[in-house]
Amino acid sequence: MKRLLLGIATFAGLVLASPQAWSADRLLNASYDVGRELFADINKAFIAKHPGVTIDQSHAGASAQARAVADGLGADVVTFNQVTDVDFLVKKGLVSADWQKDFPDNASPFYSLPSFLVRAGNPKHIKDWSDLVRDDVQVIFPNPRTSGNARYTYLAATAYAKEAFKGDDAKVKEFIAKLFNNVPIFDTGGRAATTTFVQHEIGDVLITFESETRGIRKEYGDDKFEQVTPSVSLLAEFPVAIVDKVADEHGSRDLAKTYLDFLYSPEGQDIAARDGLRARDAAVAAKYKADFPDVRLLKVDEVFGGWEKVQKEHFAAGGLLDQAYGSR
Amino acid sequence: MADPEIKSYEPHHESLSAAVTESRQVKAVLMAIAFAFLAVFLLLPLIVVFHEALAKGIGAYTEALSNPDTRSAIRLTLLVAVISVPLNVIFGISAAWAIAKFEFKGKAFLTTLIDLPFSVSPVISGLVYVLLFGAQGLLGEWLKAHGIQILFAVPGIVLATVFVTFPFVARELIPLMQEQGNGDEEAALSLGANGWQTFWHVTLPNVKWGLLYGVLLCNARAMGEFGAVSVVSGHIRGLTNTMPLHVEILYNEYNAVGAFAVASLLASLALVTLVLKTLLEMRYGAEIAATRGH
Numbered sequence: 001m002k003r004l005l006l007g008i009a010t011f012a013g014l015v016l017a018s019p020q021a022w023s024a025d026r027l028l029n030a031s032y033d034v035g036r037e038l039f040a041d042i043n044k045a046f047i048a049k050h051p052g053v054t055i056d057q058s059h060a061g062a063s064a065q066a067r068a069v070a071d072g073l074g075a076d077v078v079t080f081n082q083v084t085d086v087d088f089l090v091k092k093g094l095v096s097a098d099w100q101k102d103f104p105d106n107a108s109p110f111y112s113l114p115s116f117l118v119r120a121g122n123p124k125h126i127k128d129w130s131d132l133v134r135d136d137v138q139v140i141f142p143n144p145r146t147s148g149n150a151r152y153t154y155l156a157a158t159a160y161a162k163e164a165f166k167g168d169d170a171k172v173k174e175f176i177a178k179l180f181n182n183v184p185i186f187d188t189g190g191r192a193a194t195t196t197f198v199q200h201e202i203g204d205v206l207i208t209f210e211s212e213t214r215g216i217r218k219e220y221g222d223d224k225f226e227q228v229t230p231s232v233s234l235l236a237e238f239p240v241a242i243v244d245k246v247a248d249e250h251g252s253r254d255l256a257k258t259y260l261d262f263l264y265s266p267e268g269q270d271i272a273a274r275d276g277l278r279a280r281d282a283a284v285a286a287k288y289k290a291d292f293p294d295v296r297l298l299k300v301d302e303v304f305g306g307w308e309k310v311q312k313e314h315f316a317a318g319g320l321l322d323q324a325y326g327s328r
Numbered sequence: 329m330a331d332p333e334i335k336s337y338e339p340h341h342e343s344l345s346a347a348v349t350e351s352r353q354v355k356a357v358l359m360a361i362a363f364a365f366l367a368v369f370l371l372l373p374l375i376v377v378f379h380e381a382l383a384k385g386i387g388a389y390t391e392a393l394s395n396p397d398t399r400s401a402i403r404l405t406l407l408v409a410v411i412s413v414p415l416n417v418i419f420g421i422s423a424a425w426a427i428a429k430f431e432f433k434g435k436a437f438l439t440t441l442i443d444l445p446f447s448v449s450p451v452i453s454g455l456v457y458v459l460l461f462g463a464q465g466l467l468g469e470w471l472k473a474h475g476i477q478i479l480f481a482v483p484g485i486v487l488a489t490v491f492v493t494f495p496f497v498a499r500e501l502i503p504l505m506q507e508q509g510n511g512d513e514e515a516a517l518s519l520g521a522n523g524w525q526t527f528w529h530v531t532l533p534n535v536k537w538g539l540l541y542g543v544l545l546c547n548a549r550a551m552g553e554f555g556a557v558s559v560v561s562g563h564i565r566g567l568t569n570t571m572p573l574h575v576e577i578l579y580n581e582y583n584a585v586g587a588f589a590v591a592s593l594l595a596s597l598a599l600v601t602l603v604l605k606t607l608l609e610m611r612y613g614a615e616i617a618a619t620r621g622h
Contacts, residue, residue, distance in 0.1 A: 028564065036565075036581050058564040059577060065563075072463030072472070073480040073562045092464075191580045219582035 024251040026054045027259055030075035032062040032082075034190075034212065038275040039079070045271060046262050053255065061189075062148065069094060069243060076252045077260060079240045081209075082148050083108075083300075084307050086239045099241040108237035109263035110277035113297055114156040115210035116228040117197070117217075124204045128230045129160040132205065133178040140203035142193040143186035144321055150190070153207045154321060155310065156234035159303045163232065176324045198225075209236060210292075214276035229293040234300065238277065377595050381588035392589040400566040401574035401590065407482070408570060409550040412489045416546050417539070420497025425531070427498075428505030429513070442499070445492050453491050454559025457484060480562030485570065488556040493546045500542035504535050540608065544601050551597055 031039055036059050043055040058065065058075065066085040069075050070092040078095075080086055086107075089095040100107045118126050124137055132139050144150040157179055158172060165171035183203075187193040190208055197206040198220050205228075206216075213227050240260050247253040262268045269281040273288040285292070304310045314320045382389055392398065423442060427435060445453060459465050461478040471478060478484050512534065516526040532539075554572040561568045569577065571594055578587035 033577070033580050036577070056564050056567060058562055058568075060563045068480065068562055070464060071458050071479060072461075072468060072477075074477070194582075215582045219584065 025052055025255060026056070026250075027076045027252055027255055028056045028058060028074055029077050029079055029259075030058045030065045030069055030073060031079045032065065033059050034215070035059060035079065035081070037215075038272060038277070041271045041275070042263065042268060045267055046259060049262075050255075050258070055259070063088075069246075074246050074250070075243055076247045076250055076256045077240065077242055079238065079260075079263075081236070081238050083237055083239050084311070086241050087307065089241070089243065094243050094245045095241050096244050100239070102242065103240060103260060104264060105280050106237060106239070107241060108239050108280075109260075109268070110238050110272040110279055111297075112209045112211040112236045112238070112277055113233040113295060114153045114207055114236065115213060115233065115295075116230060117206040117208065117213045117225050118204065118228050120224050120226060122226055122228065126205050126228060129157055129232075130164070132157070132182060132207075133175060134182075137182055137205065138184055138203040139179065139182045139205055139207065140185070140193050140197040141183065141207040142189050145325065146188045147190055147193075149208055149212075150193075151315065151321075152209070152234060152236050155300065155304070155314070156298075158314075158320075159234050159298045160230070160232055162303060163298075173320075173324065176320075177327050180324055180327075210278070211276035229295050232296045232298060234303075235297040374595060377588055377591050380584055381592040383588075384585050388585050389589050392583075392586040393593065395586065397565045397569065398574060398586070398590055401569045401571050402593065404482070404485070404567075404569065405551050405571040408486055408489050409547055411486050412493060412550050413543060413547050415490055416494050416497050417543060419494055420501055420542060420546075421539070423498040424501030424505050424535075427502050428508075429510055439502070442495050442502075445495050450492050450553065450555030451559055454488050454556035457488055457491075457560050479560055480564070481568060484560040484562075485557050485568060488560045489550050489553055492553050492556050493549045496546035496549065497539065497542035500538045500545070501535055504538040505531075508534055537608075537612070541605070544605055548598055548601050552594060 029039060029043075036057070039055075039057055039059075043057065046055065047053055058068075058073065060068070062080040062082050062085040065073075065075075065078065065080065066088045069078060069089060078086060078089065086095060086099060090097050090099065096102070103109070116126060118124070124131070124134075126132070126137065131137060141147075141153045142150040144154040154176070158176060161172040161175040165175070185196055185202065187196055190212065194206065194208070194212075194216055196202050198216065206213075208216075210227070210229070213225075217225050217227070240263060242253065242256045242260065244253075247256045263272070264280065266281055266284060269279040269284040270287075273279045273284050273291070276291075278292050279285045279288065300307060300310060304313075312319070381392075423438070426432070427439060458479060460467055461471060461484065462468050463472065463479075465479075478487070512530050513526050516530045517523075521529070552572055553570075554576070557570055558573055558576075561570065561573055563569060563573060563577070571590055575587050575590045575594070578590065
């Protein structure tokens, strides 16, 4: 018994004390929650080009990931789906302030947009944002208070309304209130909203990232749903950054840069396009043109004056989002 | 003892028949409610888990389970259980021993502390370790300077699991040991046994069934814990993803078969535990009743 106890204690001690093995040819990529397939393919292609390299992947909600990186999750690079989550790491001193200049296209190698998924045959003839406020249409998207995905939806709808009503704030407010009124259930996250729409068959249209609608059609049947691209939507960036503090500690900066550069290469872009993200590379974009209908994309900086302002005016407690949500 | 009780009921015997039939109906209703409840809240979800897991055939099921990330999640979950259950057995026996057999100041406080993980939300339990061992936490700088990684690695997962599971063994043993008192141990000591012999040959056999129950419960929770582990894991595939975390991730990726396949494995582990417990009860029923006390 004594020997057994000693054995357990030694074993536990060994496991507890063993330091993580970091090296210059190993990267940890902290990524957002639905990016697994994308990065599984990217990593495979990258490792084929750089034998001997190991890429570890961590996936969770981007905001949770940002917090984990700040708390010591030793991620050499982050590949998120929200700019604000990289900015959080800037505030914590882990990422340099001008990270968006380190890589092309605002350090966002691919992009997407809030788009519509309707039932087969589009029985309610939903074409654009204006159809979403009709009395006979039920809209599904998660709660913008808890879901980053739904915040994009909210912002895209607001951006559309701002244009349509030529900046008449009262009319924009009315439009958003009507839109919210047409949502029968606000789920907490994108996945739950998908279940509501697909499995519980509630609602006429699901709003989520265009990149997501592909996965949904693949899993639940291509013939059951149709993608509808609105005339205008909001640019959703997928920002990438080297976590300077970690990369310098691990001596992995060169590999981290090579890895993120690979996302911009034709090969990396091709993989992203096949996964449903829109490519920056002109040749790749042309190749997959049929999958990505034309859409005019507005930018947060241009419509709302930047993420910080959006945060203050729309998402802060008592802000425009709270007002719209409360007035349902 | 029993005789007067039986006699005292006898005068009412003739008027009982109405009461008995009524109580039979009540019994039937109560049983129906209990079974309906179990069917809806336990059996149905269990069937759904296996149904969804096999929705695309047995091939897709085995393929989902042979995925390397899934394999490593299974390995990690077993490793965490193998470390945390023995630790909690040692802790549980020591704590129960101290509380049941000795009088000391702060005993009530210790008993309350043992219950703490039951009353604290698992997510909070995880966050406590983030605040302690995280890069921005109390010990973060020191750990980093010494190159020790606790958070977002196996040690953190083990710590969080030990924390949420530590009441199970102690809670089973304390009432049992209290009930049994010190008599047997005192007898053994007076006959010349040393402390270790007393523990090994007297105390342990007396509590073995309670201990086994505690271990089974502890193990089930250690393998199934989600909240606390989720906070400290870091979600690194193939390295720090346990089975429950892996289920969530697969589900979020629209990989229903994969998610439910892993879930069915977790459910099977729980079923094995249940069967083991039932078998033990059947085999050693009388002995268990005698030594377990409830």
